[in-house]
Amino acid sequence: MTGLLCIVVFFIASSWTDAAPPTSPSIVLIVADDLGYNDLGCLGGQIISPNLDRLAVEGIRLTNFYVAWSACTPSRGALLTGRYPQRNGISDMIRNEAPDYGHRYTAAQYAATFERIGGMDVRESTLANYLSDAGYRCGIYGKWDLGSLRRFLPTSRGFDDFYGFVNTGIDYYTHERYGVPSMFRNESPTVDDRGTYCTDLFLREALRFLDQQPSDQPYFLYLPFNAPHNSSSLDPKIRSTIQAPERFKAMYPEVAPTYRTTDRYRYGNPATVVTTEARRRDYAAAVTCMDDAIGQVISRIESRGQLDQTIVIFLSDNGGGGGSDNTPLRGKKSTMWEGGVRVPCLVRWPDGKLKPGQVNDQLLTSLEILPSLCSAADAEVPADVTLDGFDWWDTLRGDTESPRKSMFWKRQDRRGARVDDWKWVDMPDKDQSGLYRITDDIGESNDLSQQYPDVLADIQAKYRQWESEMQDAPPRGPFRDF
Ligand SMILES: [Ca+2]
Numbered sequence: 001m002t003g004l005l006c007i008v009v010f011f012i013a014s015s016w017t018d019a020a021p022p023t024s025p026s027i028v029l030i031v032a033d034d035l036g037y038n039d040l041g042c043l044g045g046q047i048i049s050p051n052l053d054r055l056a057v058e059g060i061r062l063t064n065f066y067v068a069w070s071a072c073t074p075s076r077g078a079l080l081t082g083r084y085p086q087r088n089g090i091s092d093m094i095r096n097e098a099p100d101y102g103h104r105y106t107a108a109q110y111a112a113t114f115e116r117i118g119g120m121d122v123r124e125s126t127l128a129n130y131l132s133d134a135g136y137r138c139g140i141y142g143k144w145d146l147g148s149l150r151r152f153l154p155t156s157r158g159f160d161d162f163y164g165f166v167n168t169g170i171d172y173y174t175h176e177r178y179g180v181p182s183m184f185r186n187e188s189p190t191v192d193d194r195g196t197y198c199t200d201l202f203l204r205e206a207l208r209f210l211d212q213q214p215s216d217q218p219y220f221l222y223l224p225f226n227a228p229h230n231s232s233s234l235d236p237k238i239r240s241t242i243q244a245p246e247r248f249k250a251m252y253p254e255v256a257p258t259y260r261t262t263d264r265y266r267y268g269n270p271a272t273v274v275t276t277e278a279r280r281r282d283y284a285a286a287v288t289c290m291d292d293a294i295g296q297v298i299s300r301i302e303s304r305g306q307l308d309q310t311i312v313i314f315l316s317d318n319g320g321g322g323g324s325d326n327t328p329l330r331g332k333k334s335t336m337w338e339g340g341v342r343v344p345c346l347v348r349w350p351d352g353k354l355k356p357g358q359v360n361d362q363l364l365t366s367l368e369i370l371p372s373l374c375s376a377a378d379a380e381v382p383a384d385v386t387l388d389g390f391d392w393w394d395t396l397r398g399d400t401e402s403p404r405k406s407m408f409w410k411r412q413d414r415r416g417a418r419v420d421d422w423k424w425v426d427m428p429d430k431d432q433s434g435l436y437r438i439t440d441d442i443g444e445s446n447d448l449s450q451q452y453p454d455v456l457a458d459i460q461a462k463y464r465q466w467e468s469e470m471q472d473a474p475p476r477g478p479f480r481d482f
Pocket of ligand 1: 295
């Protein structure tokens with residue numbers, strides 16, 4: 001061995017063994033897809049989730065926590081930019097609707113569809129950009145959902161490493177969205193792992209990322225699972241459920257029958273679909289499998305002796321959909337009811353002086369996550385970037401009240417607002433609207449718009465003010481005309 005090589009080997013070896021721990025906390029941001037408000041053991045639900053329960057016992061559980069949109073894509077865009085969907089430009093879904101009616105694209109057709117060419121405006125910066133500039137190594141394993149062209153992919157948005165799917169939903173085994181392959185490794189599509197359950201793949205990649213991590217460098221591990229989103233398969237037997245491995249299904253009571261025939265299937269023909277009971281069982285199994293994967297990630301960090309220095313955040317990207325339990329909330333994914341936008345969130349960071357086992361009922365949102373993580377990481381957000389949230393650590397430590405007094409939602413014609421104790425919902429397409437004192441009526445059952453016209457007028461005025469602020473913000477693609 002030459003002298004130079006010896007020195008290099010010695011240097012690498014010492015960086016693994018003797019190096020000082022990083023001075024900034026590492027970050028693990030875990031996102032479940034369409035998890036119900038009541039769907040973890042620690043939330044009182046029936047689903048087996050010992051690892052997430054442990055996060056709740058050792059961390060803080062947020063019970064008054066909202067995401068910025070009631071479905072996948074804009075919720076993730078807002079999470080990663082710290083900006084309202086209407087400000088960062090991802091104010092609707094990046095997807096093709098035709099597969100919902102059974103259409104199969106040819107490759108040439110698909111290449112020209114919005115699902116393929118749409119993406120988050122390249123002028124937007126992500127949490128990974130800021131953390132990367134602060135010296136973090138950034139990896140994402142799971143659902144990206146912010147564009148599949150090279151300029152939109154995670155490796156163009158601050159991440160060093162990516163393995164996952166680019167679309168808004170997939171079949172858990174084929175990794176296709178309605179027949180279209182969706183899995184990528186960095187900038188390249190891959191079908192190498194076709195046939196393997198995707199939660200297992202994201203776990204495999206997350207562990208690889210951790211094992212390759214120099215012990216003296218902080219990291220950002222973004223782990224957005226597909227589970228427990230509905231399977232995006234054209235096969236009605238698969239599409240009507242949430243796929244899960246047999247060993248996790250076996251942890252729940254057997255259900256029979258598993259299938260039924262329906263003449264009201266979306267493609268217009270009678271179809272064999274999964275029964276409601278089987279769907280709930282499969283959903284639960286998919287959540288338990290995800291929980292198991294999260295447990296293995298936590299164990300690996302623990303075995304490196306760095307768990308208490310690491311910030312671990314878990315949330316759902318929107319309210320529960322099919323198979324979920326949103327009790328006691330009204331409505332589900334896609335709606336402006338609490339069941340669409342209020343989600344479970346857990347935060348663990350002992351070194352950040354977060355007391356274990358706390359339940360925090362302050363009004364907080366996913367817009368707070370980027371500023372909080374950048375603050376903890378000492379990562380700089382340029383002054384000309386308008387953020388819609390704030391650093392939440394003092395609120396989580398119980399030192400201050402949440403500065404947030406309002407939150408607004410817009411999904412096409414659907415509008416929603418939370419101002420102080422009140423919530424306003426307006427969904428003309430469903431002929432549903434109302435005003436609720438949410439702090440007394442979490443289930444949105446008692447419409448007070450007749451009794452409190454002044455409150456209604458005030459919340460609507462604040463909504464219009466927010467809408468006009470979004471309209472006046474520097475415009476971003478792809479949905480706006482500018
Ligand atoms: Ca979702």
